[in-house]
Amino acid sequence: MNIGKLLREPLSHFFVLGLILFALYGIVNDESGRSAEEVVVDRARVSGLVSGFEKTWQRPPTADERESLIDAWVREEILYREGVAIGFDLDDPVIRRRVAQKMSFVADGIVPEAPDDAELEAWLAANISDYQIPAIYSLQQVYIDPQRHSDDLEDFVSSIAASLAKGADPRSLGDSTLLLAAVSSSSSVELARAFGTEFVSALAEVTVGDWQGPIKSGYGLHLVKITEYIPARSPDLEDVRAAVERDLLSDQSKKIGETFYAALRERYTVRVESTEQDD
Amino acid sequence: MKNATTIFCALLIMLLAACGGSPEDAEAVATATASTGKTDSAHALTAAEAAVAENPMKNAYFGELHLHTSYSLDAYIGGNRRTPDDAYRFAKGNEMLMHGERHQLHRPLDFAAVTDHAEYIGELYSTQVEAAPGYDNAMLNELRSLESVDEQRAWFLKYVVENARSGEPKHPPFYAGRETTVTAWAMNRHATNSHYVPGRFTTLHGFEWTAAPGGGNMHRNVLFRDDDLPDVPFDSIISSDEEELWDWIDLQRGEGRTLLAVPHNSNGSKGRMFEATDNNGEPINADYAKRRESMEPLIEMMQIKANSEVTRHFWPNDEFADFENGDSMVRFSGRDKAKNNYVRYAVIEGTRFQASLGANPFKFGFVGGTDSHNSGMGDVDEDNYIGSHGPVDGSVAARRSEDIDGWIAARDSNPGALTGVWAPKNTRAAIWDGLAARETFATSGPRMKVRLFAGVNLQASPADATSLVADGYANGIAMGQTLSALSEAPTFTVYAEKDSISGNLDRIQIIKGWIDADGAAQERIVDVVWSGARKQDANGKLAAVGNTVDLKTATYTNDIGAPVLMGSWTDDNFDPQQNAVYYARVLEIPTPRWTTYDAVRNNLPLLQDVPATVQERAWTSPIWYNSN
Numbered sequence: 023m024n025i026g027k028l029l030r031e032p033l034s035h036f037f038v039l040g041l042i043l044f045a046l047y048g049i050v051n052d053e054s055g056r057s058a059e060e061v062v063v064d065r066a067r068v069s070g071l072v073s074g075f076e077k078t079w080q081r082p083p084t085a086d087e088r089e090s091l092i093d094a095w096v097r098e099e100i101l102y103r104e105g106v107a108i109g110f111d112l113d114d115p116v117i118r119r120r121v122a123q124k125m126s127f128v129a130d131g132i133v134p135e136a137p138d139d140a141e142l143e144a145w146l147a148a149n150i151s152d153y154q155i156p157a158i159y160s161l162q163q164v165y166i167d168p169q170r171h172s173d174d175l176e177d178f179v180s181s182i183a184a185s186l187a188k189g190a191d192p193r194s195l196g197d198s199t200l201l202l203a204a205v206s207s208s209s210s211v212e213l214a215r216a217f218g219t220e221f222v223s224a225l226a227e228v229t230v231g232d233w234q235g236p237i238k239s240g241y242g243l244h245l246v247k248i249t250e251y252i253p254a255r256s257p258d259l260e261d262v263r264a265a266v267e268r269d270l271l272s273d274q275s276k277k278i279g280e281t282f283y284a285a286l287r288e289r290y291t292v293r294v295e296s297t298e299q300d301d
Numbered sequence: 302m303k304n305a306t307t308i309f310c311a312l313l314i315m316l317l318a319a320c321g322g323s324p325e326d327a328e329a330v331a332t333a334t335a336s337t338g339k340t341d342s343a344h345a346l347t348a349a350e351a352a353v354a355e356n357p358m359k360n361a362y363f364g365e366l367h368l369h370t371s372y373s374l375d376a377y378i379g380g381n382r383r384t385p386d387d388a389y390r391f392a393k394g395n396e397m398l399m400h401g402e403r404h405q406l407h408r409p410l411d412f413a414a415v416t417d418h419a420e421y422i423g424e425l426y427s428t429q430v431e432a433a434p435g436y437d438n439a440m441l442n443e444l445r446s447l448e449s450v451d452e453q454r455a456w457f458l459k460y461v462v463e464n465a466r467s468g469e470p471k472h473p474p475f476y477a478g479r480e481t482t483v484t485a486w487a488m489n490r491h492a493t494n495s496h497y498v499p500g501r502f503t504t505l506h507g508f509e510w511t512a513a514p515g516g517g518n519m520h521r522n523v524l525f526r527d528d529d530l531p532d533v534p535f536d537s538i539i540s541s542d543e544e545e546l547w548d549w550i551d552l553q554r555g556e557g558r559t560l561l562a563v564p565h566n567s568n569g570s571k572g573r574m575f576e577a578t579d580n581n582g583e584p585i586n587a588d589y590a591k592r593r594e595s596m597e598p599l600i601e602m603m604q605i606k607a608n609s610e611v612t613r614h615f616w617p618n619d620e621f622a623d624f625e626n627g628d629s630m631v632r633f634s635g636r637d638k639a640k641n642n643y644v645r646y647a648v649i650e651g652t653r654f655q656a657s658l659g660a661n662p663f664k665f666g667f668v669g670g671t672d673s674h675n676s677g678m679g680d681v682d683e684d685n686y687i688g689s690h691g692p693v694d695g696s697v698a699a700r701r702s703e704d705i706d707g708w709i710a711a712r713d714s715n716p717g718a719l720t721g722v723w724a725p726k727n728t729r730a731a732i733w734d735g736l737a738a739r740e741t742f743a744t745s746g747p748r749m750k751v752r753l754f755a756g757v758n759l760q761a762s763p764a765d766a767t768s769l770v771a772d773g774y775a776n777g778i779a780m781g782q783t784l785s786a787l788s789e790a791p792t793f794t795v796y797a798e799k800d801s802i803s804g805n806l807d808r809i810q811i812i813k814g815w816i817d818a819d820g821a822a823q824e825r826i827v828d829v830v831w832s833g834a835r836k837q838d839a840n841g842k843l844a845a846v847g848n849t850v851d852l853k854t855a856t857y858t859n860d861i862g863a864p865v866l867m868g869s870w871t872d873d874n875f876d877p878q879q880n881a882v883y884y885a886r887v888l889e890i891p892t893p894r895w896t897t898y899d900a901v902r903n904n905l906p907l908l909q910d911v912p913a914t915v916q917e918r919a920w921t922s923p924i925w926y927n928s929n
Binding site: 074079080116119120123167169170197198199200201203214215217218219220221239240241242268 | 408411434442443445446478479480495750752764765766767770796798799800801802803805832833862863864865867
């Protein structure tokens with residue numbers, strides 16, 4: 023066996039490291055004054071094992087099963103201690119990940135407290151655009167399909183506009199469609215569902231009162247008469263309390279993890295050694 | 302042995318994979334659990350539902366009824382850590398991180414159902430929730446740390462497939478007991494309930510029963526009308542025989558619950574979805590036919606893994622049959638292309654059974670879904686598509702070259718389809734009742750609205766859309782229903798309105814199918830109304846609408862086509878003695894396929910083996926004619 027090669031083997035490093043730890047462990051143990059190794063299976067441990075069994079199998083373990091649960095735990099504990107003693111937990115990516123995961127669960131386990139009104143108000147103020155109460159419209163519209171009037175679109179539109187100005191029934195005018203001829207007290211969200219977003223944006227240029235337009239939508243052109251308009255407004259907390267609470271809690275539980283990590287991260291400096299490959 | 306193969310294939314099919322998962326999922330679960338305690342609701346909810354105004358002429362609502370989250374094992378293995386709660390938020394228009402990208406629908410859906418694979422929801426509860434029984438299982442520790450696609454596949458083979466191969470279908474060794482399934486199902490119920498806002502956003506409880514005997518896809522999604530649910534769903538480990546699923550549904554109905562099943566991917570069923578025999582090999586009888594008619598009023602026409610209406614191979618005379626045919630599906634799971642895998646075949650054969658048995662086992666209305674395993678509810682827009690099955694289609698490069706395991710080449714898949722429902726209002730009961738009544742249509746993604754009515758007394762050549770609808774309801778029947786024993790030919794009235802942010806409409810067709818006197822299946826495709834001044838030629842063929850797509854920029858214009866089409870057709874070959882089925886198909890003008898957007902945005906050449914443009918479309922549920 024080539025000694026040099028042996029010295030470069032990671033496994034050898036592992037054993038050496040293990041021996042050192044083993045020695046250290048011995049020293050520490052001596053200083054604590056304890057003599058023999060002792061595995062204590064206390065009551066809490068036993069009831070934990072039993073309830074784990076019950077959760078899985080939906081019944082209590084028999085006496086034999088109970089005994090073998092304890093034996094299995096003892097066996098695992100002894101192997102675990104010995105393994106840790108010789109450093110088998112070091113440099114193992116699965117254990118590393120698992121321990122890191124456990125740390126992050128420490129953060130996840132922190133349940134955010136129910137927010138008080140001040141916190142809710144602050145959240146609402148900071149995210150007010152998510153809670154806007156949409157504008158409300160009552161309107162009538164006459165639809166024009168430009169494809170059907172490619173030769174005389176302008177004339178067609180102005181003749182309809184003229185009829186409307188004279189008080190003609192809007193339902194008798196324009197091209198037929200299932201797009202609603204009139205909507206009453208509909209939110210801009212509902213209007214967007216029915217007419218598309220382009221139509222709703224174009225409404226911004228229509229004032230309440232008489233027939234105006236045409237404005238454009240994904241379907242074509244519309245002459246529009248708005249009879250009622252309540253602008254979009256920011257809600258009071260009472261209007262949206264449940265939604266604010268749900269979102270704030272959800273955000274807090276997400277942030278706890280980040281804050282926790284940030285606090286730990288602050289205690290470290292990180293040095294990344296440059297590799298030969300430069301960017 | 303048969304069962305082992307069954308589950309093996311089911312699992313293989315389910316091995317899909319995803320990526321870009323984030324740890325926020327565990328917290329979402331915790332949040333969901335934390336708010337379970339609220340008890341204000343039942344009365345308030347009923348009142349809120351009752352307060353929603355009704356439109357007797359009905360509105361079209363758009364939604365998605367086939368979606369997987371981190372509670373589906375294949376999705377989780379692929380890296381999806383986005384829960385049902387995340388999926389509903391996405392459906393309501395919120396941003397979600399997918400493959401590390403902020404991703405969002407162009408506009409919210411009206412309704413949605415999470416349909417995770419019922420088989421392993423308990424295992425995924427153990428996997429994802431730290432306090433859950435079984436959480437510390439070594440296999441699950443490993444599952445949580447899988448990173449590469451290869452690792453994911455290896456784990457799945459080792460612990461799920463190998464185990465399933467070893468005998469009767471059963472839960473994998475890391476299953477921590479029925480209690481975990483109960484809890485997982487309860488958590489899904491909670492998430493589904495918490496996002497229901499009567500009048501604005503409807504959520505339905507559902508799950509997928511994932512049976513694939515012999516590798517033939519027999520999957521069904523089961524959907525509930527209300528919040529009355531059994532404590533666990535029915536999974537293919539209990540049985541992979543659809544007749545036993547129906548037994549279970551019967552049992553549920555006997556206990557006062559209201560539910561139905563929706564089959565999907567008949568295109569991957571190896572001829573089993575529409576067999577003329579039951580699972581014992583006996584010819585199906587009237588009982589079977591009646592039962593299936595009651596259990597399965599709908600079929601998912603199209604989803605990510607291709608369109609099941611028709612393919613150009615067996616319908617060479619249907620000039621629009623070459624649409625998302627999913628040719629590469631034959632490379633997987635020992636499939637071959639066969640005509641009896643397709644929905645048009647089934648609904649025509651159904652009329653044969655109606656004549657011989659007095660009931661129609663294939664009386665399907667049409668719906669669409671995505672089957673996304675990325676929690677991307679209703680994520681169907683060609684110009685907004687970033688994949689659906691984790692890492693295997695999670696990047697431009699992967700979408701151009703990888704396969705969605707067990708199913709299809711990623712470039713040959715599509716973003717999936719949506720369901721349209723005509724309902725008087727947007728509540729659970731109204732949406733579910735519209736589904737059960739088959740007053741539905743499937744669209745390949747765009748939200749065009751389509752209506753179809755039939756009756757002998759309907760006003761032909763309607764000029765006024767509002768009266769077309771009023772006339773349809775007053776003097777005829779709507780899509781999904783049945784005419785019977787007529788002495789004169791029915792008239793069909795159709796209306797279609799484009800999606801406000803998609804392409805104009807090319808035409809509306811009616812497809813009629815029947816069995817002739819010699820017992821041969823027949824069909825006829827009629828162009829009922831179309832855009833522009835096109836004329837049919839001597840053979841009745843209508844010229845193509847044209848194509849405005851610029852392949853260099855992946856853009857199109859609406860200079861061709863029409864925003865609204867309406868018309869009527871009276872069946873001029875009507876035989877009162879002959880059963881028939883009729884459905885409408887609406888075509889958009891050509892628009893860029895998702896692969897074209899991918900190519901243009903990334904300065905890559907267009908893929909040569911997939912079309913650069915598609916004609917998106919909608920299919921109405923059929924109207925049937927029974928001669929007696």
